[in-house]
Amino acid sequence: MLIPLRKADGRCGAKAANLGRLLRAGFEVPAGFVIGDPIGDDGWAQEIESALLDLDSGSFAVRSCALGEDGGRASFAGQLDTTLGATTTAQVVQAVRRAVRSRAGPEVIAYAARTGQAAGNVVSVIVQVMVEPEAAGVLFTRHPVSGADQVVIEAAGGLGDKVVDGTVTPQAWTVDGGEITGPGRAEAPVLTKAQVLALGTIGRRIEAMFGVPQDIEWAVADGKVWMLQTRPITTDPDETRPVSSEPGRVLLRGTPASPGIALGPVRIIAGLNDFDQFCPGDVLVCRTTSPAWTPLLARATAVVTEIGGMLAHAAIVAREFGTPAVLAAPGAMTLLADGQQVVVDGSAGTVTTRTNDERNR
């Protein structure tokens, strides 16, 4: 049975239901339909050709959607059974079958057993018109690390898949009321100011509609802002309030990537040959890190890098060590000086000068 995306509800799974709700509220969502029960009812294979004709597009995106899924982070598993750019009916049918298989495989059944859900959960599949974005990315209506009440937008040119790759720094903006911060780098921004503000506004409207902070995937294509997915961020504001750092002059801002505040002397490490200059307790300042840098990350008081994001190697390892980290702080290696005492606030994403108060401790 095929259900127009506009009519999707909880029976179609959270991902489809949220998109249906967005459509009904007037948000721009690529047109599509949901195959309600592709395992139990094979009738969809007959209906799909005319449904695709109705969508009137040259290219389609196919994504699965498990009913047990709450639309939260578990849906990362869904990235593996997504097919982008299917063009013929046969390709779409094949993509639907692949999506179903990936959802009904042994690992999914094991997962269902672990989480106490009935195994063999009904799975639905979403087929949508494929948008060819000029830029795409994610937005959070609350800062995902610091918990601050601001809209955080991360974007890259083209399809949004590069945004979560730690080896590429997405351009990032924060929207706080009408005030925009970012992208803070010399290269050409992939979004205009108007698009950033529009995303901020749309994010807030979607958050208001769902009643809780949202984590939204979006794309800009043909001058329109399209919503691709929305799901709740459930944080406890009391736990996520950042500890405010001592007032000092802000030297640098970057992505808050590992929480906590630390004070120490800057040590700029340009490459492997500088490793012997690093002393335990230093604030490690570098361009980016690789496995060779782990011993330095282990002994650093704090970490500041010029590129990367929340998902980069330096971020993951720093969190593992409980070391405050600020990533994607442009110019860190030139704006900071060796031996300079700085306060790194990994919750706020700032590097500040040391205050008099701290000097006396």
Place this chain on the structure above:
Amino acid sequence: MSHHTSADVLVLHAVRTLGYGDTPRIAERVGLPEDEAREHLLDAQAYGWATYSSHAGEGGWSLTEAGRAQGERLLAAELDGVGARAVVEEVYRDFLPLNDVVAAACTAWQLAAMGIGQPTMTLAETIATLQGPATALAGVEARLTSHLDRFAGYHHRFTSALTKAGHEPAWITGTDRDSCHRVWFELHEDLIATLGLAR
């Protein structure tokens, strides 16, 4: 037939992917007796490719910039020698979306464990999410080892870590063990080194 990399190159490359490690660990990674691995490491040190340093009483090997460049030259020659550059480039393109899933899952799990970000990411969900890349890794490794047998082992190490994570969550992102994140990141470094890419 799959190409077998010579021991000296394997040892130098293990220092690159491990990042930092003592002689027994490097020897274990490349499957050589410790004495033989040590000989190769001392050779590399003599050429200025590797350096031995002590951190908090524990010594280990890491590469110099010259060693890093030398390693990339050797790997590039090997790659072109067996005619596998196109295959490895294709594998790397397929690896990146999987890498996104792994990095995002590790991050979500860490933030949840810290009580910030998204506490909805439970251990069971994290493990379930990592099952996809774990399964895909078998295919990735098979494509690589059909040309270069030195890529063998990543799938086994990753799935072993994932299995242990159910009882001990440190196997997800721990830096003191062959955790999911560490194994995955070594493969990432391996691919970058093999293709001579900049990070």
